[in-house]
Amino acid sequence: MNEQHVVIAEESYTTTSDAERAAQLAKVWAEPSGFLGWFKAVHHTTIGKRYMVTAFGFFLAAGLLAGAMRLQLAFPEAHIMSPDLYNQVFTMHGSVMMFLFAVPMMFEALSVYFVPLMVGTRNIAFPRLNAFSYYLFLFAGLMLFAFFFVNSGPDRGWFSYVPLSGPDYAPGKRADIWAQLITFTEISGLCVAVEVIVTVFKLRAPGMSLNRIPIFVWGEVVTSFMVIFAMPGVVVASTMLLLDRTASTQFFNPAVGGDVLLFQHLFWWFGHPEVYIIFIPGTAIVSTIAATFSRRHVFGYMALVLSLIATGFIAFGLWVHHMFATGIPQMSEGFFTAASMMIAIPAGTQIFCWLATILTGKVVLKTPMWWVLGFFFVFIIGGMTGIFVASVPVDLQVHDTYFVVAHFHYVLIGGAVFPMFGAFAYWFPKLTGRMLSEMLGLWSFWLFTIGFNITFFPMHILGLRGMPRRVYTYPADAGWTALNQIESVGYIFLFLGVAVFLYNVWHSLRRGEMAPANPWQAGGLEWATASPPATYNFLNMPTVNGSEPLWDALPDQPVVSGMHEDVREIVTTRILDAEPEGRDEMPGPTAWPFIAAVVTTALFIGSIFRPIAVSIGAIPLAIALIGWFWPTREESQRRARRNIWEQS
Numbered sequence: 001m002n003e004q005h006v007v008i009a010e011e012s013y014t015t016t017s018d019a020e021r022a023a024q025l026a027k028v029w030a031e032p033s034g035f036l037g038w039f040k041a042v043h044h045t046t047i048g049k050r051y052m053v054t055a056f057g058f059f060l061a062a063g064l065l066a067g068a069m070r071l072q073l074a075f076p077e078a079h080i081m082s083p084d085l086y087n088q089v090f091t092m093h094g095s096v097m098m099f100l101f102a103v104p105m106m107f108e109a110l111s112v113y114f115v116p117l118m119v120g121t122r123n124i125a126f127p128r129l130n131a132f133s134y135y136l137f138l139f140a141g142l143m144l145f146a147f148f149f150v151n152s153g154p155d156r157g158w159f160s161y162v163p164l165s166g167p168d169y170a171p172g173k174r175a176d177i178w179a180q181l182i183t184f185t186e187i188s189g190l191c192v193a194v195e196v197i198v199t200v201f202k203l204r205a206p207g208m209s210l211n212r213i214p215i216f217v218w219g220e221v222v223t224s225f226m227v228i229f230a231m232p233g234v235v236v237a238s239t240m241l242l243l244d245r246t247a248s249t250q251f252f253n254p255a256v257g258g259d260v261l262l263f264q265h266l267f268w269w270f271g272h273p274e275v276y277i278i279f280i281p282g283t284a285i286v287s288t289i290a291a292t293f294s295r296r297h298v299f300g301y302m303a304l305v306l307s308l309i310a311t312g313f314i315a316f317g318l319w320v321h322h323m324f325a326t327g328i329p330q331m332s333e334g335f336f337t338a339a340s341m342m343i344a345i346p347a348g349t350q351i352f353c354w355l356a357t358i359l360t361g362k363v364v365l366k367t368p369m370w371w372v373l374g375f376f377f378v379f380i381i382g383g384m385t386g387i388f389v390a391s392v393p394v395d396l397q398v399h400d401t402y403f404v405v406a407h408f409h410y411v412l413i414g415g416a417v418f419p420m421f422g423a424f425a426y427w428f429p430k431l432t433g434r435m436l437s438e439m440l441g442l443w444s445f446w447l448f449t450i451g452f453n454i455t456f457f458p459m460h461i462l463g464l465r466g467m468p469r470r471v472y473t474y475p476a477d478a479g480w481t482a483l484n485q486i487e488s489v490g491y492i493f494l495f496l497g498v499a500v501f502l503y504n505v506w507h508s509l510r511r512g513e514m515a516p517a518n519p520w521q522a523g524g525l526e527w528a529t530a531s532p533p534a535t536y537n538f539l540n541m542p543t544v545n546g547s548e549p550l551w552d553a554l555p556d557q558p559v560v561s562g563m564h565e566d567v568r569e570i571v572t573t574r575i576l577d578a579e580p581e582g583r584d585e586m587p588g589p590t591a592w593p594f595i596a597a598v599v600t601t602a603l604f605i606g607s608i609f610r611p612i613a614v615s616i617g618a619i620p621l622a623i624a625l626i627g628w629f630w631p632t633r634e635e636s637q638r639r640a641r642r643n644i645w646e647q648s
């Protein structure tokens with residue numbers, strides 16, 4: 001065993017064997033079992049897995065809604081769906097994909113599960129908040145689908161512009177449900193952003209200075225800051241919409257001094273950064289996989305990190321390119337066109353670094369790497385049509401046509417879905433302890449990639465031929481039938497690609513080869529844990545000597561010793577160079593976050609019908625929060641003892 005130690009405290013009493021320590025840690029960090037235990041779990045791997053499964057479930061549901069649209073559009077003048085149902089279906093599809101799948105999967109799920117492992121700690125910061133954020137996310141989705149099934153699904157598009165969604169033009173509760181969906185999911189995103197930032201800045205393994213943070217973790221940190229700056233915009237927009245609708249405020253009513261365009265500004269202040277919130281994690285996954293399967297450190301680590309940060313900043317200067325058709329001054333048109341094109345600079349830098357990594361490495365072509373190659377192809381096409389629509393004259397021509405639908409599916413599916421499948425292929429062994437089948441992996445990759453291009457490429461042409469988006473059908477003599485039919489056939493391939501992936505998962509969970517700790521000989525700390533990781537993550541808290549800790553480890557790389565192993569203790573380190581600073585105790589399992597989420601849900605849904613629900617709901621919410629923070633007797637005794645040590 002290792003002789004070197006970073007001693008975190010004087011009173012080291014770990015003279016017991018590794019096996020005894022493992023048993024002790026497993027007991028201390030155990031997640032509660034049984035039915036009630038499910039509601040008390042707070043470990044980041046448990047919550048992270050739930051996030052992944054739930055977000056993937058929403059992906060499948062929204063994908064089936066897409067299938068319904070492709071069926072409807074396969075024939076001119078079809079009546080499979082009524083126009084009213086079609087409005088609900090495309091709105092549900094877009095809203096679910098964006099708010100319940102793409103952001104929760106790429107940001108919340110992956111960072112909750114992997115960031116603590118990658119920085120070498122035993123749980124995420126604020127684990128109870130993490131559980132709370134998961135339940136809010138889950139309830140948001142359940143609420144949305146419950147209303148959809150009783151014919152109250154939102155129907156004003158995924159960005160629900162006023163005045164169409166305002167009190168005058170959207171009777172019923174559909175638009176309110178959209179607005180509350182937003183509030184729910186944004187709160188859960190904000191919670192995770194705070195957790196990720198604190199985890200990365202305070203809980204990194206000793207030695208993981210800023211210039212050694214894994215690229216994936218950098219991606220999620222930049223994303224967290226973007227979430228914090230972007231999401232309040234849309235929370236404000238959706239809340240003001242709700243108030244206009246339920247409490248007769250007039251924020252968006254120009255007749256009494258309100259402003260319709262204000263909604264669009266607030267929405268896109270969030271909405272444009274959101275697409276980077278979705279694919280900054282995607283590009284960070286690509287960097288990670290490309291390095292592992294090229295068997296070298298990623299080329300241009302510093303350039304990649306700076307590109308991520310630059311993207312994060314520039315993303316906030318582009319939002320008006322979604323509003324070119326509203327008649328803004330020419331000066332602004334020029335500014336926002338230039339800013340939109342500028343984003344190609346950090347994007348190009350990243351592409352250069354990936355190519356250099358792959359071309360100068362020894363490439364091993366496994367499934368995760370195929371998804372990375374697919375990402376290059378699809379994302380670059382989407383990026384190029386992005387440069388088209390950034391220019392005002394082109395945009396005015398193709399605005400609200402299928403050209404735009406093609407563009408954003410190329411960037412969204414290229415930037416989120418391809419990296420996500422790559423991430424699953426890459427990390428599945430870590431998540432489950434089983435290997436996926438390579439052969440089935442390749443089948444799903446090719447079916448999905450071919451199906452994707454057949455479905456979405458013709459949309460560019462349809463758009464140029466004038467087919468508008470959000471129409472439930474089209475006349476037989478418009479000349480759009482053949483291309484629409486090709487697209488609908490493409491959907492069948494897409495569907496099969498996802499089905500083969502699901503079969504692969506099911507099959508390997510039952511019969512798959514057992515996965516070793518590090519099947520790809522990768523360099524990240526997550527591969528130093530068992531597959532799947534124990535609830536204490538690391539038996540010996542690691543220290544780090546490079547940006548790929550396992551590749552860069554010294555022969556006698558020290559581990560942290562002297563920690564209390566009879567409580568949930570973690571090491572805290574300094575922000576810049578991650579020198580050990582102290583230690584802290586993580587809160588244990590409890591059902592209070594679940595209860596708080598139930599109360600919050602009742603409050604939010606109640607407020608759709610009666611604004612007073614907010615005031616009434618605040619009372620049980622306060623009780624839930626008191627329960628949440630109430631320390632147990634042992635906890636307060638330990639805290640008192642710790643304070644004595646710290647003073648002496």
Ligand code: HEM
Nearest residue numbers: 063066069090091094097098102157158159412469470471
């Ligand atoms: C499974 C493959 C998918 C198919 C076949 C598909 C199909 C479609 C179609 C046909 C529309 C246009 C509806 C219309 O304008 O009438 C649409 C809209 C949309 N899709 Fe997808 N889509 C897919 C995946 C995704 C993904 C993965 C995302 C996001 C991550 C996404 C986000 C959106 C959004 C935001 C809209 C706009 C909704 C609106 O106009 O309000 N889609 N999709």
Ligand SMILES: [Cu+2]
Nearest residue numbers: 272318321322
């Ligand atoms: Cu944009």
